[in-house]
Amino acid sequence: MSGVMRSAGAARRLPGGQGDPGVPEGDTGQNRTVRRALLDAALEVFTERGYTDAGLTEIAARSGIPVGSLFQHYGGKRGLYLALWEEFREEQERRTSATLAAERSRGVDDPIALFVAGARAYLDGAWDNRRLGSLFAQDDGPAGFDALRRQWDRAWVRRNARLLEVDERRRAGRVRVSVLTTVIGGAARELGDCGDETEAREIVDEVCGILIRLSVRR
Template identity: 85%
Template structure:
């Protein structure tokens, strides 16, 4: 009896190790596919990008690409999700640090979050340039508008703006549009110094525009 128990225990342990190893392999495979997709999308645009070329650059068969992402649209949307989540994570982390320091002024917090977002746009500028182009899968524009509306609502809460008042909603929408436009400009910056100047300039504009009239 003890021999069976010991054997089962070893099998279970080996199974866990195999499971962890498999998860690591899958993560590596997906990373390779996404990196290759970003290269091809950036060079050729979404419409002209070919799955065969993406698979070739990643060193992974086309069949595996379909298995993990279902095709070109799935790759594009996975890149978008990665970019969006990283921007939200970076902004949230900055706000946490500021609040832990005792900062509670809505405008100060908003501008700190905007700076984090813009710095992330510079760090991830290849993705930013990709999503700024009017060349994505069917339905992507609607998805981006949905995210933009959620972004405006988050900024309204951060600025403690009464969303029931049209003037307040418009002000937050304008501020959010300024950040988005600056993020697109950062994608074309020549170097980090120029990018830093733009971030500083935009944050100064946001301070001025964020203060409620009167």
């Protein structure tokens, strides 16, 4: 598993190790179509109204899927939100992993160069998927989501420490990686408010420069 990214595979696991209820086994073409329609509608409503004020009736109406099917596939509003989060995480993981693999295949083995390349890929993904990124940056999610996100944050820091070859037993090293990871996360949130792609690219370039300077050991 690459660094830079937060853990993607745990999105169906809730705090305490419980699985997300309501997601059926099996994945027929019809089920995929129904789930896509529900997730697209949920993203629209969550973005417009926030998680707390979003209504399942409105989500079902916009998707054209009965409320009963919504519960069958996702178990309710919380399941929809977590599924959107998982989708965002998985796409970011795919993007950063592909970037790191390509860099290594070119012979790049410098830890800082790899870290910054992965960070750029992550930030590019945050811009491309800014509607989802902006949704998860809000302090308005389902119960238990903050604890789950903190768990992912800790895993993200650990992966970045391995990528940067930092000794996690040393407090100074842990703090440095935590700061670098926080810089990436903060920049990703800023990208959600960018007016256009030119501004977004300027931010990504600036942040990557900051990461290089902060990563170099004095």
